[in-house]
Amino acid sequence: VLEDSPYRQLRYLGEDLPSLLELDRDGRVISLRTFSKILSPGLRLGWIAAHPEVVSRLVVAKQAADLCTGSLVQIVVREFLKAGLLPGLILRNRELYAEKRVALLSALEAHFDPAWGVHWTRPEGGLFVWVTLPVWMDAAELFQRALAENVAFVVGGVFHCDGSGRNTLRLNFSHPRLEQLRRRPSRPRACRAPGATLWTPCPGTSPSPRR
Numbered sequence: 001v002l003e004d005s006p007y008r009q010l011r012y013l014g015e016d017l018p019s020l021l022e023l024d025r026d027g028r029v030i031s032l033r034t035f036s037k038i039l040s041p042g043l044r045l046g047w048i049a050a051h052p053e054v055v056s057r058l059v060v061a062k063q064a065a066d067l068c069t070g071s072l073v074q075i076v077v078r079e080f081l082k083a084g085l086l087p088g089l090i091l092r093n094r095e096l097y098a099e100k101r102v103a104l105l106s107a108l109e110a111h112f113d114p115a116w117g118v119h120w121t122r123p124e125g126g127l128f129v130w131v132t133l134p135v136w137m138d139a140a141e142l143f144q145r146a147l148a149e150n151v152a153f154v155v156g157g158v159f160h161c162d163g164s165g166r167n168t169l170r171l172n173f174s175h176p177r178l179e180q181l182r183r184r185p186s187r188p189r190a191c192r193a194p195g196a197t198l199w200t201p202c203p204g205t206s207p208s209p210r211r
């Protein structure tokens, strides 16, 4: 059992749940962890928690694949951990991300008319909100329009292996600054116009969000 668990330490609501590794009685679980979300993605450093025999096999396999992770990065992180700086950083980031999460969810509520049939998750942790657009919409097409407004997201189709999910997208809330998440739209609110493949500005709509 491979447990891919990069977001465990980034919970803002609800109760902590046991990891599969903690529930494992037979040494079957390989848990993948990373410093990407709790320290810095650019380090390209993570770790594995698993049965020692599995770990020693994986060490050999990794050596064969890439001749080991760079030691300088490992030393930097080791010193960071030894200095006891990680828990405080995670705590601060958790507070900041929790605030950003609320900012993004509030912005979605303010700018998306319920009549448009757009739905999104209210995640208790992690860095993303998953948005589901009406089925007739193509997130890839919306992406081009969003880019023109300096907004980027990941189109949901890439997370599906069967060609579905074209009307879904993943929004990140940890990276943008709070003021960017709270920014009022500079364009009139959009709506579905007859014949439009995406939302197009409604004539006469106000540039300010509802509420």
Ligand SMILES: Cc1ncc(COP(=O)(O)O)c(C=O)c1O
Pocket (backbone or CB within 6 Å): 004, 005, 006, 033, 034, 035, 036, 041, 044, 045, 046
């Ligand atoms: C679910 C999941 N697993 C693993 C990773 C891997 O992170 P990294 O390769 O930066 O350690 C990510 C990063 O976005 C992720 O979202």
